[in-house]
Amino acid sequence: MSHIDSLKSLFSQINDVYSAASLLSWDQETYMPKGAGDSRSRTIGTLSRIAHEMSTSDEFARALEGAEQEVQHLDEESDEALMVWWARHDFEKAIKLPADFVHELSEVSSRSTQVWQVARKDDDFERFAPWLERMVALQQQAAEYLGYEAHPYDALLDQYEPEITHAEVKEIFDSLRRETVPMVHWIAEHSHVVTDEPLRRHFDEATQWRLAREVTAMIGYDYEHGRLDPTAHPFCSTINVGDVRITGRAEENFFNPLFFGSLHEAGHGIYEQGLPKSLSRTPIGSAASTAMHESQSRLWENTVGRSHSFWEFYYPKLQAAFPQTLDDVSLDDFYKAINKVTPTLIRVEADEVTYNLHVMLRFELESKLISGELAVADLPQRWNEKMEEYLEIVPQNNANGVLQDIHWSIGLFGYFPTYALGNVIASQLAAAALREHPTISDEIRHGDFSTLFNWMHRNVHQQGRRYHPELLIARATGEELSTSAYLGYLRNKFGDVYGLNGA
């Protein structure tokens, strides 16, 4: 057996352990009995430790060294060579985190998430605060272990978005903010043009679930290798390449959360289901980065799911599914309703223009938590101040404010910026696909999503993690990462929606 094969075999086994941990986590959010919480945290912690030990064992190190010798004779761009390069990259990171630390992080993450769920339900930040303090301390410790140059936050960011820094994100966000804050202001002055009242009518939940399953299947999410279940906070969970599950949350009197949430999670799911099977269970068989992932979810949720073309196709079906409910609402009014721009409290329900401001708020707060410039006890107040500053609204309670997201409880510090980067990349990729296939909009008007799906499959999903995100974007679009497609998209679309183009 070659060292490369030994390395692949070890990756397969490590992958199996993570696969089990993923199922344990999925189950914890879906079907686990309430009384099982404590044991579940511990079990996930043990599996994480075992996987970490396997990834940092002497046996692994020997196989990796041997494989590095073997690939010297291969093309640098070959899958084997790329696999070994990324294996070394990940190994060097992994050995920086002690096994006991990884175990503790996993256990605290699981328990803290359970506490957060109760705290959110009861609007009880005090209950969550000690767990968040513990989590921040662990994240600070992780940054020290992983190492950084300018800002401890860089080390955390790098876990999700390789090679980008706090300073670079800040620069991109400053540029986005310069364009979007005036845009929000400009639209707010003409807010009477659009009403989303039709979306706040009664929508039978069972029908919502049926449509969510129908529409996600239409765009290409594969239910032979997936499923959609209810959870408090929607997510996409990959058990393995043949089993990628998504979740959603329905509101009886609000159409958006389940429908657009499902398109969003299905976008993630389609990416995972489309990863190269030949590379599955290797370090290059996964997604390229978290922002690339988010680009795929936002593509289907917004670029497609909130486009006029899509609703020319789907609006008659929606009207038929909810008899009488939308009879008095024209296609154009419905299209405007789903694209209404309003400062709101909840990030996952935010429109495309204000969304990034929610992300910026979290980025600023969490990077200050990590640097020690902000204490957990002061977080709710600072959250509310930032909301006032960016969106001119303040949550009446913490459940709709600082407690709304799962991320901090679960330990995803450095993750939020990837949401906004994902928006930028989604527009850039969609623009490139449209240049290559100008018929895509017409196809979507007829319910055919295959050209767009296949372009993404070929240029993004099937590439796995062979290339860094910037290189992947360059190969797919022929351009550097840029905010211009995204800002152009926002200007055109919301100019149209608010009838103010050229105003």
Next chain:
Amino acid sequence: MSHIDSLKSLFSQINDVYSAASLLSWDQETYMPKGAGDSRSRTIGTLSRIAHEMSTSDEFARALEGAEQEVQHLDEESDEALMVWWARHDFEKAIKLPADFVHELSEVSSRSTQVWQVARKDDDFERFAPWLERMVALQQQAAEYLGYEAHPYDALLDQYEPEITHAEVKEIFDSLRRETVPMVHWIAEHSHVVTDEPLRRHFDEATQWRLAREVTAMIGYDYEHGRLDPTAHPFCSTINVGDVRITGRAEENFFNPLFFGSLHEAGHGIYEQGLPKSLSRTPIGSAASTAMHESQSRLWENTVGRSHSFWEFYYPKLQAAFPQTLDDVSLDDFYKAINKVTPTLIRVEADEVTYNLHVMLRFELESKLISGELAVADLPQRWNEKMEEYLEIVPQNNANGVLQDIHWSIGLFGYFPTYALGNVIASQLAAAALREHPTISDEIRHGDFSTLFNWMHRNVHQQGRRYHPELLIARATGEELSTSAYLGYLRNKFGDVYGLNGA
């Protein structure tokens, strides 16, 4: 840290890995997407191998040896001493099975079960046969690894029922057969006395599920630490002591499968939920044996669930749940219907008198498969011949014959006899509880199951696996294991049902 504590810590981690494997298996039967099958088998296989490696590692052996020294100073009956004794017992067994063999067995088990599911659905024994041959060969190999004196089947039996042999089971079964075959014959001559037509009416499935949840909760199955889901073949799965799940199968036009199946699985679940928490994740924190387990499921399914006392309480509720359906059926006629004795094809639907004959058939066939006296290719014919011989009926197809049970596909050879032993033990335990608390029947008549529940909890569940089954029975009942309570119960009950007492 003492060696005992090291050993406990290792057991905790091993237990976590098995816990993950249990969830993977539960999920495979309930919510896993169809396309994920192959990966799932492999993942479960990897976890089994990891757990086996942990249970047989040098680190484990050192901790065990150290702990054996430490417990020499403790009372032999102390939990620590008993834990270490069983740890040695299990270790000696585990090291007999090579890690690769355990891995292969687990993978084949998982895949073979998937093939069985399709084969059963399509009535296609040929499809399943090569997998069954592979499984038989693996079981024969396991028997050789484990070792035996008289019969290779002894080695397999011992995995479920410590210390019992093929010869002993044969003797018990011969004695049961001597009494039950004439009884079946005697009842068959008076079959017109009882009709089960009322059970074959239309029972709305949603209502069936509601009642199944209600009645299992009433007898003491805890839904804060459990759940009931639909599967093709009902089972009870312990993720851990705080998360014990049961499954069921509803038939729209037959009342029995879900109602009595759920009582049965809840009986298993109550045992698992009642195991001593202080000993959880140790070798003595589990159930005493498979037959002891079955005694608890049969107790609630039959001894209680098919008793006149129970239905004096529950029949008005049942009539109310299915309006008009049972208006013309008296309590006594319903009681007779659920206790009708008829030779049938399906073991899990068999009455209490013919049930053991189904088990004997399987015991005889599987012990001959293992000894090599019977080939898989000849199995369907021999199955049908035995059905003719014992029950005077022959299945029209293999789906209702040799393909009906999951056991052989999953690798549970040596397991079937524990079903009949469970019946025997259930009667013996129930008789002892009644001697101590003669009010139990009256309490059940008023829907109070607590005295019986608590007696089992104290005398069986809370004992864990401290004692061998025979010793546990002796401690609980003051008697040796004996078929007399069971045979007396059958004689009394079915004498009453068929109005033939003293005939």
